[in-house]
Amino acid sequence: MANRLKADKAEKKKPANPEKFKPEKEAQVTVKQLVKDERTHKIAGAFALLVSLFLFIAFASYLFTWREDQDKVFRGAAILLPGEEVKTTNLLGNLGAYISHLFFYKGFGAASFMFCSLFFVIGVNALLASRIFSLWRNVRYVIVSLLFFSVVFAFMFRGSAFAWGGAVGDMCSDWLVRMIGSVGTAALLLVAGLAYIIWRFNPVFKAPSLGKTKTPEPVTAMEGATLVVAKEVLKPEVIKETGNKLKDGMGVLKKGPKDPDEEVETDLQLVEKDEPVEEHPEDVEEDIEEEVEEPEKPEIPLQVETPSVTGKNKNNKPAPDLELEIKSYPEVNEPVDVPVEEVQPEVKPVINQEPYDPSLELRNYKFPGLDLLELHGSERIIQDPAELETNKNQIINTLKNYDIDIQKISATVGPTVTLYEIVPAAGVRISRIKNLEDDIALSLAALGIRIIAPIPGKGTVGIEVPNVKKTVVSMRSMLSSEKFQNNSFSLPVAIGKKIDNENFIVDLTTMPHLLMAGATGQGKSVGLNAILVSLLYKKHPSQLKLVLVDPKKVELSLYRHIETHFLAKLPGEEEAIITDTKKVIHTLNALCIEMDNRYDLLKEAGARNIREYNEKFIKRKLNPQKGHQFLPFIVLVVDEFADLIMTAGKEVEMPIARLAQLARAVGIHLIIATQRPSVNIITGTIKANFPVRIAFKVSSKIDSRTILDAGGAEQLIGKGDMLISYNGEITRLQCAFVDTPEVDSICECIGTQEGYPQAFFLPEYVDEKQFEGKELDLDDRDTLFESAARMIVNSQMGSTSLLQRRMKLGYNRAGRLMDQLEAAGIVGPSQGSKARDVLIKTEADLDQLLADII
Numbered sequence: 001m002a003n004r005l006k007a008d009k010a011e012k013k014k015p016a017n018p019e020k021f022k023p024e025k026e027a028q029v030t031v032k033q034l035v036k037d038e039r040t041h042k043i044a045g046a047f048a049l050l051v052s053l054f055l056f057i058a059f060a061s062y063l064f065t066w067r068e069d070q071d072k073v074f075r076g077a078a079i080l081l082p083g084e085e086v087k088t089t090n091l092l093g094n095l096g097a098y099i100s101h102l103f104f105y106k107g108f109g110a111a112s113f114m115f116c117s118l119f120f121v122i123g124v125n126a127l128l129a130s131r132i133f134s135l136w137r138n139v140r141y142v143i144v145s146l147l148f149f150s151v152v153f154a155f156m157f158r159g160s161a162f163a164w165g166g167a168v169g170d171m172c173s174d175w176l177v178r179m180i181g182s183v184g185t186a187a188l189l190l191v192a193g194l195a196y197i198i199w200r201f202n203p204v205f206k207a208p209s210l211g212k213t214k215t216p217e218p219v220t221a222m223e224g225a226t227l228v229v230a231k232e233v234l235k236p237e238v239i240k241e242t243g244n245k246l247k248d249g250m251g252v253l254k255k256g257p258k259d260p261d262e263e264v265e266t267d268l269q270l271v272e273k274d275e276p277v278e279e280h281p282e283d284v285e286e287d288i289e290e291e292v293e294e295p296e297k298p299e300i301p302l303q304v305e306t307p308s309v310t311g312k313n314k315n316n317k318p319a320p321d322l323e324l325e326i327k328s329y330p331e332v333n334e335p336v337d338v339p340v341e342e343v344q345p346e347v348k349p350v351i352n353q354e355p356y357d358p359s360l361e362l363r364n365y366k367f368p369g370l371d372l373l374e375l376h377g378s379e380r381i382i383q384d385p386a387e388l389e390t391n392k393n394q395i396i397n398t399l400k401n402y403d404i405d406i407q408k409i410s411a412t413v414g415p416t417v418t419l420y421e422i423v424p425a426a427g428v429r430i431s432r433i434k435n436l437e438d439d440i441a442l443s444l445a446a447l448g449i450r451i452i453a454p455i456p457g458k459g460t461v462g463i464e465v466p467n468v469k470k471t472v473v474s475m476r477s478m479l480s481s482e483k484f485q486n487n488s489f490s491l492p493v494a495i496g497k498k499i500d501n502e503n504f505i506v507d508l509t510t511m512p513h514l515l516m517a518g519a520t521g522q523g524k525s526v527g528l529n530a531i532l533v534s535l536l537y538k539k540h541p542s543q544l545k546l547v548l549v550d551p552k553k554v555e556l557s558l559y560r561h562i563e564t565h566f567l568a569k570l571p572g573e574e575e576a577i578i579t580d581t582k583k584v585i586h587t588l589n590a591l592c593i594e595m596d597n598r599y600d601l602l603k604e605a606g607a608r609n610i611r612e613y614n615e616k617f618i619k620r621k622l623n624p625q626k627g628h629q630f631l632p633f634i635v636l637v638v639d640e641f642a643d644l645i646m647t648a649g650k651e652v653e654m655p656i657a658r659l660a661q662l663a664r665a666v667g668i669h670l671i672i673a674t675q676r677p678s679v680n681i682i683t684g685t686i687k688a689n690f691p692v693r694i695a696f697k698v699s700s701k702i703d704s705r706t707i708l709d710a711g712g713a714e715q716l717i718g719k720g721d722m723l724i725s726y727n728g729e730i731t732r733l734q735c736a737f738v739d740t741p742e743v744d745s746i747c748e749c750i751g752t753q754e755g756y757p758q759a760f761f762l763p764e765y766v767d768e769k770q771f772e773g774k775e776l777d778l779d780d781r782d783t784l785f786e787s788a789a790r791m792i793v794n795s796q797m798g799s800t801s802l803l804q805r806r807m808k809l810g811y812n813r814a815g816r817l818m819d820q821l822e823a824a825g826i827v828g829p830s831q832g833s834k835a836r837d838v839l840i841k842t843e844a845d846l847d848q849l850l851a852d853i854i
């Protein structure tokens with residue numbers, strides 16, 4: 001890799017004559033570079049494996065040939081000299097016999113087989129250029145086992161001619177017997193063996209219950225309890241080991257940097273896996289520190305972190321609650337049905353005292369299973385030590401060219417990019433690095449480099465470099481995560497993964513609206529699908545209604561199957577998914593009416609928001625006869641907002657702005673996407689009302705500023721790489737990926753189940769302009785005149801707002817109807833804020849009156 005670096009430099013100088021590079025490149029390789037070269041490591045690895053095999057065969061053979069060869073090998077290394085006549089019977093000849101003799105007879109006896117495992121571990125790690133096994137833990141095991149087993153064997157086979165315990169075992173065993181006698185030695189060895197087993201496996205001992213004495217709950221009930229107990233009774237270092245052990249069980253190994261035993265000897269050692277786990281995003285974390293060797297070109301240690309899924313386990317100590325998260329992982333493989341919170345298994349007669357159950361009408365509704373989603377490739381983050389090393393060196397050298405020295409550099413490997421976090425040397429001003437941003441990006445010359453100087457809240461500089469091999473973040477792994485399954489969010493949406501692998505799952509109600517922009521083909525539609533799918537996995541049809549606007553006519557059409565379950569539309573409309581601009585205006589205004597109506601309901605109920613209102617309704621504190629009803633959340637999704645603004649301008653912008661300002665409290669949330677993030681589309685009004693904004697890759701810095709008020713989105717690398725501005729912070733995420741066939745099968749799973757008789761109706765919106773200037777004329781009665789009259793007579797309440805709510809009308813139309821009812825003599829004149837008197841008392845009288853005037 002060092003050669004490659006040099007070659008790169010050479011290329012820059014003499015691009016015209018590549019023929020000449022090779023000899024030059026070869027000539028410049030120094031011993032140090034050779035030692036660090038990955039090819040050297042591989043050769044060393046292969047050699048170590050060979051040694052392991054050699055020892056194993058020689059040792060095994062020694063078990064059978066030692067007697068014959070013993071007198072020959074006693075002659076020492078001389079038997080290895082050329083011209084020596086001695087011939088041993090070991091399968092690996094004189095060398096095999098001599099080495100076995102050294103290890104067995106003069107060393108550790110039969111325990112010497114442990115050396116084979118040590119060389120095997122070294123060989124595999126070096127050959128595969130990754131830390132398949134933990135070297136230092138193996139070294140520890142080998143040392144302990146050599147000592148323990150050599151003593152045990154020596155003690156057990158004291159009279160045997162074969163060197164079961166070797167010289168070391170014999171010596172220790174004899175000493176112990178002299179000190180504490182045979183019985184004492186046997187007891188000590190037994191206790192030591194047992195102590196190790198307890199330490200390693202932490203078995204649970206249950207006391208037999210005595211009579212009626214209450215014994216505490218067995219801690220074996222769950223692993224978590226075991227860990228807690230272990231933590232209480234063990235020393236800190238034991239706790240650490242236990243934590244590691246438990247993690248190891250899941251194929252994850254974590255190194256504790258503060259343990260001097262575990263200081264790492266090489267420059268870049270990244271992932272350690274005891275057992276590879278295929279399908280889970282893993283927590284792998286390491287700290288690697290190294291001394292600065294040469295003052296002129298400091299070797300700066302690179303800390304590599306692939307932090308925990310929660311991202312909180314950054315100090316390399318076993319996180320107390322980590323185990324719980326890990327325990328939830330296996331569910332990734334299995335279909336996990338989203339808990340059906342409000343669906344009751346049995347049909348119970350509705351008794352007024354019982355809480356109201358909004359899901360009762362579709363009580364057999366089954367939430368889609370996770371098996372409908374796919375795992376797109378392995379979720380394991382791919383770390384290439386060579387890539388990390390090259391990038392590290394390039395960053396250090398580039399900054400050095402600008403006279404910027406570095407104190408420390410660490411790397412966090414994310415699904416798409418790696419964040420190199422730099423602590424500049426004392427005296428280097430971060431603003432200097434900021435000013436050199438473009439030059440540094442140019443020198444690093446990789447597509448998609450983003451420099452964050454400084455990283456908010458830290459005195460460090462971040463450089464994000466795209467990974468050569470990127471990991472797709474599957475929707476399935478997001479939705480099966482503990483954080484998604486067990487949150488109390490009203491509208492949970494799984495958006496993607498942060499660079500530290502933490503799942504970015506947020507409550508849409510807290511956003512409360514979302515603006516998404518990005519050039520075409522960069523992952524917007526996938527992002528919208530990810531949000532919609534998250535909602536469909538968590539919400540019952542009674543709790544959520546979607547208003548889908550799709551001027552492009554293709555992106556959201558998949559959702560037409562769930563019309564009678566989840567979609568809302570204008571009464572009288574055929575299609576639930578709105579594609580026509582004129583209808584969009586009607587729909588937006590209908591949503592405004594719905595919002596006003598909901599505000600009226602909330603006011604009457606004395607509730608501050610939809611949650612309080614629904615709680616009261618569920619507790620049957622609100623009278624449905626007075627127009628109260630359970631209010632589902634409504635999410636409006638507009639895919640391609642630009643088309644609408646271009647054709648309808650203010651007519652679209654105004655209701656959207658009004659909804660964005662006011663609709664949150666009544667449970668209406670907007671998600672708006674556009675591929676043209678220019679200032680005439682994302683106007684000041686829109687921006688001011690959408691505090692949470694997502695940018696996929698855009699074509700210019702100006703576009704990025706239009707969306708995020710900051711640059712950066714032009715440097716993203718596409719395919720779901722995104723920046724989200726949330727709570728005033730800009731975070732880079734890899735958007736969760738859900739493919740069209742997956743969305744299709746989810747919609748089909750929902751669509752084939754029993755739904756409501758029709759889609760959820762939004763209030764009717766009639767363009768008020770059409771009534772303007774018209775005389776009140778009973779011959780020109782509103783089409784709803786008769787039903788309005790019946791409703792008023794039945795309820796005996798001459799209230800315009802009741803008319804609005806029950807019949808889902810706008811204020812103007814309801815007012816006009818009321819005037820017509822007055823003209824017909826059904827209600828009395830307006831009495832200010834009080835309801836009008838109803839002059840017709842029975843339906844029979846009304847029939848009479850209607851017959852007269854029609």
Ligand SMILES: Nc1ncnc2c1ncn2[C@@H]1O[C@H](COP(=O)(O)OP(=O)(O)OP(=O)(O)O)[C@@H](O)[C@H]1O
Pocket residue numbers: 472473518519520521522523524525526527675719720721734735736737738
């Ligand atoms: N999160 C993701 N992970 C992996 N690949 C992705 C992701 N998002 C998008 N892609 C890839 O990019 C392609 C384009 O994505 P998508 O259709 O969402 O783009 P778009 O921005 O909606 O485009 P348009 O505006 O033209 O509809 C997808 O087909 C997929 O191959």
